[in-house]
Amino acid sequence: MARTRSLEAREKMLAATAELLLESGVTGLTIDEVARRSGVAKTTIYRHFPDRNELIIAALDGHVPIPRVPDTGTFREDLIEFYGEILPIFMSESVRRLQLDILAAAARDPELARLDLQQTRSRASALRTIYERARERGEVEPDVPYADAFDYLEGPLIVRSLLYPPLLADLDIELMADRAIALLAPRPR
Amino acid sequence: MARTRSLEAREKMLAATAELLLESGVTGLTIDEVARRSGVAKTTIYRHFPDRNELIIAALDGHVPIPRVPDTGTFREDLIEFYGEILPIFMSESVRRLQLDILAAAARDPELARLDLQQTRSRASALRTIYERARERGEVEPDVPYADAFDYLEGPLIVRSLLYPPLLADLDIELMADRAIALLAPRPR
DNA sequence: ACATATCGCTACGATACCGTAGCGTAGCGA
DNA sequence: TCGCTACGCTACGGTATCGTAGCGATATGT
Numbered sequence: 001m002a003r004t005r006s007l008e009a010r011e012k013m014l015a016a017t018a019e020l021l022l023e024s025g026v027t028g029l030t031i032d033e034v035a036r037r038s039g040v041a042k043t044t045i046y047r048h049f050p051d052r053n054e055l056i057i058a059a060l061d062g063h064v065p066i067p068r069v070p071d072t073g074t075f076r077e078d079l080i081e082f083y084g085e086i087l088p089i090f091m092s093e094s095v096r097r098l099q100l101d102i103l104a105a106a107a108r109d110p111e112l113a114r115l116d117l118q119q120t121r122s123r124a125s126a127l128r129t130i131y132e133r134a135r136e137r138g139e140v141e142p143d144v145p146y147a148d149a150f151d152y153l154e155g156p157l158i159v160r161s162l163l164y165p166p167l168l169a170d171l172d173i174e175l176m177a178d179r180a181i182a183l184l185a186p187r188p189r
Numbered sequence: 190m191a192r193t194r195s196l197e198a199r200e201k202m203l204a205a206t207a208e209l210l211l212e213s214g215v216t217g218l219t220i221d222e223v224a225r226r227s228g229v230a231k232t233t234i235y236r237h238f239p240d241r242n243e244l245i246i247a248a249l250d251g252h253v254p255i256p257r258v259p260d261t262g263t264f265r266e267d268l269i270e271f272y273g274e275i276l277p278i279f280m281s282e283s284v285r286r287l288q289l290d291i292l293a294a295a296a297r298d299p300e301l302a303r304l305d306l307q308q309t310r311s312r313a314s315a316l317r318t319i320y321e322r323a324r325e326r327g328e329v330e331p332d333v334p335y336a337d338a339f340d341y342l343e344g345p346l347i348v349r350s351l352l353y354p355p356l357l358a359d360l361d362i363e364l365m366a367d368r369a370i371a372l373l374a375p376r377p378r
Numbered sequence: 379a380c381a382t383a384t385c386g387c388t389a390c391g392a393t394a395c396c397g398t399a400g401c402g403t404a405g406c407g408a
Numbered sequence: 409t410c411g412c413t414a415c416g417c418t419a420c421g422g423t424a425t426c427g428t429a430g431c432g433a434t435a436t437g438t
Contacts, residue, residue: 006384025297027216030425041386046427097296103351104289108214147349147356152368155344160336162292162351167336179341183368195414219395230416235397 012038013045017059022094025101026056026112053111060102065089067126075134079153079177082130090161091168100162127153140184152180201227202234206248211283214290215245215301242300249291254278256315264323268342268366271319279350280357289351316342329373341369 016038020029031052035042049055070081089095106113131149134140140149156176160167205227209218220241224231238244259270278284295302320338323329329338345365349356 009385025293027293028297031427032425039386042426043387043428044385047384052426097293100289100293100296104214104216104286104293107286107289108217145359147353147359148345148364151345151348152341155348156337156340158352159340159344159347163347164336170334170336175337179372183372198415220397221395231396232398232417233415236414241396 009040009044010048013040013048013055014059014062016040017055018063021056021059021101022098025097026105027101029056031055053109056112057114064122066122069126069129071133075130075137075139076177076181078130078133079180080173082127083157083173083176087157087168087171087173090157091165093165096161096165124150124154138186139181141186144184149180149184152183198229198233199237202229202237202244203248203251205229206244207252210245210248210290211287214286215294216290218245220244242298245301246303253311255311258315258318260322264319264326264328265366265370267319267322268369269362271316272346272362272365276346276357276360276362279346280354282354285350285354313339313343327375328370330375333373338369338373341372 013034016034017029020033020037024030024033029052031042031045034040034055035045045055049058067082067085070078070085072078072081102112127150128146131140131146131153135142156171157168160171202223205223206218209222209226213219213222218241220231220234223229223244224234234244238247256271256274259267259274261267261270291301316339317335320329320335320342324331345360346357349360
């Protein structure tokens with residue numbers, strides 16, 4: 001079997017797709033442009049993927065950045081490290097555009113919805129781990145639903161990234177951590 | 190002058206545009222479909238608006254819901270009233286889709302960016318008024334940047350609406366108000 | 379070296395839009 | 409009643425995309 005060429009072409013087109021997604025978004029990406037830029041013939045792309053959506057999904061499958069899960073021993077330090085890691089990602093204008101694009105596309109195309117889920121889930125899971133550890137250590141009020149915690153743990157980041165990207169630069173990571181901690185701290189009994 | 194017919198056609202096309210925006214979003218809206226649905230000839234649409242973007246902007250100009258600004262005398266009650274008013278808006282799936290669509294489109298098309306601004310600004314201004322009043326009454330720490338306050342005043346709503354719409358239903362308005370107030374309360378000196 | 383999997387290329391058919399032109403018609407004001 | 413204005417309609421020219429067909433060239437494994 002001649003698999004080498006096949007793999008090479010596949011990688012080239014996936015790379016070009018990921019690149020184009022950042023530039024043009026889900027809506028703006030076209031197969032023709034992927035072909036042009038990757039040097040792979042359009043027909044070959046269709047030999048690998050049945051349609052546009054599958055290509056997009058495949059391209060993103062590998063490129064979802066999975067943040068490290070810090071484990072410093074304290075909630076506060078974990079949060080600060082985590083924020084420090086994902087803030088640069090959020091600050092990228094192209095990432096922001098892509099994120100919005102995926103959300104918007106997923107809201108209309110059920111096929112793409114799973115993509116969306118995967119996107120946010122992977123990031124959310126790291127934060128969740130941090131939160132669960134803090135809960136086990138007794139650093140947070142145990143019966144707060146995680147959804148509520150998330151609103152405050154990552155909310156400011158998301159709000160600014162999606163709605164007011166210039167304000168991301170003003171975000172004080174430590175302050176954000178302290179505020180979240182203050183809200184989630186165990187209540188005295 | 191024969192202005193009556195003109196106005197009538199204009200209103201019909203704007204109404205159809207607004208309707209279509211909710212269904213198909215900014216990206217999905219086509220002039221042909223507006224023509225079909227409104228009963229107004231496509232040519233007439235172009236006689237009123239130079240291009241697609243202008244039509245979209247005009248259609249939304251009138252349809253941005255401007256929330257009332259409650260003035261109950263206390264921060265907490267103001268917030269709860271405000272939340273009660275805008276929560277139903279956020280809970281509409283079509284509004285959510287449109288909001289995402291506008292954000293995504295604005296992130297790419299500078300012409301549409303002003304639309305986006307107007308959208309969020311009008312809502313934000315009501316909340317800001319509430320906040321300023323509370324500040325004058327001494328109910329909040331005076332030197333917190335408004336951007337920070339906003340993160341917590343409206344963040345949970347935005348996060349859930351855009352990222353996890355099903356969780357909107359779980360949102361406890363009073364609890365959200367209390368948490369925001371706790372964070373923003375004046376520090377003892 | 380030979381067979382076969384895989385690729386590149388060009389060319390399509392099919393849609394779907396955009397935005398415009400030209401012509402005839404109907405309403406509206408004087 | 410007359411004339412202007414705005415409209416409706418059909419038909420374009422142009423572009424972009426999707427997804428497919430057919431054929432020749434090339435790499436790979438045996």
